[in-house]
Amino acid sequence: MMTSAWTEVQYMDRDELESMTVAQLKILLEENSLPKSGKKSDLIDRLLENSFSIDEEEDFLILEEEDHFDDEIEIPKVSTSTPSDKKIEIMEATILDAVLVEEDQTHETPSLKVREPTPKKSEPMIEIKIHAGKPRRAVVLGIILLGAVVAGGGYWWTWVQDQQSFTTEPSRYGDTMSFTMTDGQISATGEEMVELLRENTGDALEKACGDLEVAMSGTGSMSFRNAPSSEITNTNDQIYSGSAESIDGYGRIHLTAERSLSYDLNVDLSGRTWTTDGSKCSNSLQWEMNSNSVTIESISWEELTEETTIQSVSSLDFRTPDNDQTRVDAVSFGGTGVSAIDGILPFLLQPAIPMDLFESFGTTLIEPGVTGEVNGWNYEIKDSLRVNGQLVIPIDLEQPSINACLGHARMSLQIVEGNPWPVEQHVDILINKDRKSNDCGAIESTALELTVPEGQLIIAYKLSGTSFTQGERPIDWGILYSGRPGPGEDIPSSQSQWTNHISDESIIREFTIEEAVECLMNSSSPSGVRSAINNDGYLWKVNHRQENGEIWNLSWVDPQDDAGWTEVKGTSEQSCEVISDGTISPSDSPGYNLNAIPETLSLSTLETRMLEMDGSDQPGSILGLGQGLNSDVTVGAILLATTSSDLLDILTSQQNIDQGEVGFTASRSWNVGSTEHNYDLAIDAERGRIIGWIHTTVA
Known part of the structure; x- marks a missing residue:
């Protein structure tokens, strides 16, 4: 029997709040001007501590079954300010709670009752007022709806559930998703753009020039490791079970979330190739190599406090049908540290990665019509829809800077509640400097002109989730742990x-x-180095190698922006000879900017830092020999971004980057039987942070 409780006061206690979703709790908090941050328990405590009334202009209804029904389904209240002439529609959308009986439960006829106010003395209550003068159509609709759901009426449940909204949730230790890649395409047109791909894939694309088409499909998986607390060195931090220890570019230990990504792909290659003598790219000769297999494995460690990647280890294994193999193993520590390298294209060359929804959207309420910006991408949330019986919410994203200056970059996501990654992700990217529009700013236009290759690059693919297993507990993002x-x-x-x-x-x-420069300055033989240094010039790039003795290749630039190189071989500041000496064209000059040179560590300090990492396939074990270096190792340093310009000054002030950045490099090439090896290392010469290394193997 219905009582006046419908029109008087209803109460919600802790148990009822705990049965609500985080999204519904945040709606209540938002409507009552309360903070929405924190865990679910924090939201409930905040609601109970700030007893409030819902706006009397809105209906609020709670229906409950007898206690022997366990599963409760919550239908969020829709907040609206629709004028009074649409009150019926408003009330039909204000049903809050209903009860769904699972098919395997006892099919006992439920009895409906109105929840009477039964406040507990030990728990605070939330007071919810219902306007007594409202029509009762919402109440009648609620009873019909509940009866239809309990009886198995799919239409009512589908209609109401399709209107739900939610917030994304952090990934959990142990989360695992498998997916497929379909419609994968990489299309490069123009020698500069093809060269960009060729130089980042070892010898796998050595036959390609001018035009390149890559078609790919296959399977992949992504997961966060649930590491045991026994692996954590600092006992105070063992409460963060699931996290894993990892080192940064300085060798310091951090607590991280360990993420794995893998792909098994089938790849078909085609395009133009070189003339028979290899002298140029042919306009008529075509190249095709189908049914290649590509295996990609990547593990990254994302620091818990700052939520940034501090180390990643990746491998790419490319095999032809004839079993020719190219393997690339790469280790990196965060970004490169060199702003000229951390540009717009590197993310296009990485494996396709499912978007981390919580990292991108945080606690944004995912509901149709919401728009905003995440990580430089504009997004719009579309109306929910059913895909294979599953409720999904589509989100469209566009990158405005690329759209204005380079072509377009678009993503379409389909997401579901409870999954930290999209169940479907479409990517469509076109890069071409000739697509620049009038909306491209002067700074962006000039910067892209300098950094983006000529030609066109198209990247497209679709990732579709096939299975998802939820981990044990949320990752401890944002914590400040003892051993940090x-x-x-x-x-x-x-x-x-x-x-x-x-x-x-x-x-x-x-x-x-020092001895090489001193010898050149005192030599009777003329050299570009001596002329430049006598004219207040400096050496912007240096390289040392051993070739029947020690040789320095010293690249110089003077205040007139004239530039060149001198190769000198010797043993001391009294004994040296000039091997070669020359100048470079003005268009290739790095430009003179003495004020851009930062303070740096010595080559000796950087070499010591390099050799300290002596684990398997680490620089010390590959490049080092005893207390020194292998005889086939080349080391050097290069000063980047030296040219003084208005653009550079603006970028420096806006992006807080140094005008000059110095990198230390080391490389080695050797053979083991018929297998060729190449190893390259980079270190930030200003701070000693190891940027990373790449080991390429061709068999």
Whole structure:
């Protein structure tokens, strides 16, 4: 029997709030001007601590079955300010709770009752007022709806459930998703664009030039490891079970979430190739290689406090039908540290990665019509729909800077509640500087002109989830753990200002850069180095190698922007000879900007840092030999972004980057039987942070 309780006061206690979803709790908080941050328990505590009334202009109805029904389905209240002439529609959308009986439960006829106010003395209550003068059509509709659901009426449940909204949730330790890749395409037109792909894939694409088409499909998986607490060194931090320890570019230990990504792909290649003598790209010769297999494995460690990747280990294994193999193993620590390299294209060359929804959208309420911006992408949330019986919410994203300056970058997602990754992800990217529109700003236009290759690049693919297993507990994003390194901890501080070149101070080289320069300055033989340094120039790039003795290749630039190189071979500042000496064209000059040179560590300090990492396939074990270097190792340093310009000054002030950035490099090439090996390393010469290394193997 219905009582006046429908029109008086209803109460919600802790148990009832705990039965609601996070999204519904946040709706209540938002409508009553309360903060929406925190875990579900925090939201409930905040609601109970701030007893409030729902606007009397809105209906609020709670229907409940007898206690022997366990599963409760909640239908969120739709908040609206629709004028009074549409009150009936409003009330039909304000049903809050209903009860669904699962098919395997007892099919006992439920009895309906109105929840009477029964406040508990020990728990605060939320007071919800229902306007007594409202028509009762919402009440009648609620009874019909509940009866239809309990009787198995699919239409009512589908209609109401399709109107739900939710917020994304953080990934959990142990989350695992499998997916397929279909409609995969990479199309590169123009030699510069093809070269960009060719140089980032070892020898796999060595036959390609001018035009390249890549078609790919296959399967993949993504997961977060649930690591045991016994692996955590600091006992105070073992409460963060599931997290894993990892080192950053300085060798410091952090707590991280360990994420794995893998692909098994079938790849078909086609396009233009070189003339028979290899001298140029042919306009008529075509190249085709189908049914290649590509295996990609990647593990990344994402630091818990700052939620950034501090280390990643990746491998790409490319095999032809004839079983020819190219393998690329790469290790990186965060970004490159060199802003000229951390540009717009690198993300296009990485494996397709399912978007982390919580990282992108946070606690944004996912409901139709919502628009916004995440990580430089504009998004719009579309109306929910049913796909294979599953309720999904589509989200369309576009990258406005690329749209204005380079072509377009679009993504279409389909997401479901409870999954940290999209169940479907379409990507459509076109890069072509000739597509620049009038909306492209002057700064962006100039920067892209310098960094983006000529030609066109198209990337498209679709990822579709096939299975998902939820992990045990949410990842501890944002925590400040006990063992976290402090600011500046274990970071070298012995930087020095250049005079006219980076300092060497090496004890493993007989012929240092200081001795090479001193010898050239005192030599009777003319050289570009001596002329430039006498004219207040400096060495912007240096390389050392051994070839029947020690040789330095010293690249110089002077205040007139004239530039060139000198190769010198010797043993001391008294004994050297010029091997080669020349100039480069003005268009290839790096430009002169003495004020852009930062303080740097010495080559000796950087070499020591490199050799300290001596694990399997790490620089010390590959490049080192005893207390020194292998004889086939080349080391050097390069100063980037040296040209003084208005553009650089603007970028420096806006992006907080250095005008000059110096990188230390080391490389080695060798053979083991018929297998060719190439190994390249980069270190930030200003702070000693290891950027990463790449090991390429061709068999």
